[in-house]
Amino acid sequence: MIPGAVQVxxxxxxxxxCEDCCPRNDNIDIKYKLFTxxxxxxxxxIKVNDLESVTRSRFNASYPTVMYLFGFSEASTGVxxxxxxxxxxSTGNYNFISVDWSRLIAFPxxxxxxxxxxxxxxxxxxxxxxxxxxGVPVGTLxxxxxxxxxxxxxxxxxxxxxRGLILGRITGLDPAYPGYSLYDSAxxxxxxxxxxxxxxxTNPGVFGFPKPIGDVDFYPNFGEWIQPGCWIDQLVKNRxxxxxxxxxHNRAWRxxxxxxxxxxxxxxxxxxxxxxxxSPCIFxxxxxxGFGSQPPANGKLYLKTNERSPFARNGP
Numbered sequence: 001m002i003p004g005a006v007q008v009x010x011x012x013x014x015x016x017x018c019e020d021c022c023p024r025n026d027n028i029d030i031k032y033k034l035f036t037x038x039x040x041x042x043x044x045x046i047k048v049n050d051l052e053s054v055t056r057s058r059f060n061a062s063y064p065t066v067m068y069l070f071g072f073s074e075a076s077t078g079v080x081x082x083x084x085x086x087x088x089x090s091t092g093n094y095n096f097i098s099v100d101w102s103r104l105i106a107f108p109x110x111x112x113x114x115x116x117x118x119x120x121x122x123x124x125x126x127x128x129x130x131x132x133x134x135g136v137p138v139g140t141l142x143x144x145x146x147x148x149x150x151x152x153x154x155x156x157x158x159x160x161x162x163r164g165l166i167l168g169r170i171t172g173l174d175p176a177y178p179g180y181s182l183y184d185s186a187x188x189x190x191x192x193x194x195x196x197x198x199x200x201x202t203n204p205g206v207f208g209f210p211k212p213i214g215d216v217d218f219y220p221n222f223g224e225w226i227q228p229g230c231w232i233d234q235l236v237k238n239r240x241x242x243x244x245x246x247x248x249h250n251r252a253w254r255x256x257x258x259x260x261x262x263x264x265x266x267x268x269x270x271x272x273x274x275x276x277x278x279s280p281c282i283f284x285x286x287x288x289x290g291f292g293s294q295p296p297a298n299g300k301l302y303l304k305t306n307e308r309s310p311f312a313r314n315g316p
Contacts, residue, residue: 015106015109024119032099048123049130060093065141066096066142067098068096071146074102076102080253084144084253085098114179117151125160128141147175153170156193157194167194170214171198172197173252175199175208177208180209199214202227203252204223208249216293217299217301218266227247258310258312263292264314265313265314267287267288270300286299
């Protein structure tokens with residue numbers, strides 16, 4: 001596999017409720033893989049309502065718990081999961097849980113994958129409710145989702161609210177737009193799905209949601225639908241041709257991963273036109289994109305990034 005290339009999970013038939021679908025099976029469709037320091041590559045399976053699977057694992061309730069849901073056609077061994085896992089575990093002690101739902105979102109069955117975001121949300125809500133009963137308060141949990149994973153995270157938050165539980169934070173990394181564009185806030189990730197919802201838009205109107213849907217919505221490079229460095233000639237020049245498919249869409253998790261090592265590296269402003277000499281406003285730091293995002297940051301925030309890693313400019 002080419003370093004940095006997106007790993008594709010393929011299945012000959014979709015999993016779901018359609019006539020030709022393989023039936024859903026909770027035992028194999030969703031796995032909760034726990035990663036902790038110093039074992040970056042070795043995971044342990046935590047099972048719903050199996051307290052022993054928690055107590056015999058390296059899960060530490062005193063560590064922050066982060067759950068990651070990857071996007072369409074990915075696998076838990078894919079580059080986005082590995083990048084975020086390594087970024088978290090190299091910067092501190094975390095319970096990093098990869099929600100492996102690759103069977104439910106396998107290529108090329110996108111329509112079934114969209115339908116399965118609601119299904120996995122109910123199962124993930126069961127898992128989170130179990131952790132809450134085991135001494136891990138829901139309000140301390142951070143769900144991160146990329147593309148379809150962001151939508152699944154939103155539905156999880158909605159489901160938990162019906163049970164009287166509120167997630168601490170959801171981070172949406174370029175939430176999926178196809179399949180969700182015609183729905184109101186009940187039909188996609190939205191403000192209110194957690195105590196704090198922050199969203200990064202890197203491919204707005206194409207693969208990613210264009211309009212603001214969180215408490216705070218970050219638009220790197222003013223909401224351009226192709227991010228700097230993602231034009232074909234730039235990818236060739238920077239020797240990153242392996243990122244040609246979905247380059248701008250995938251930029252969301254790459255930016256977030258970098259922010260873990262540089263939490264103040266992506267200052268953002270409400271002033272969209274600060275670079276214009278005739279702008280009525282100037283650049284003021286109104287929030288930090290990525291790991292460092294927190295209340296009271298709100299609304300639409302803008303920033304510039306570099307065209308390749310390191311993406312942070314550490315200022316305007």
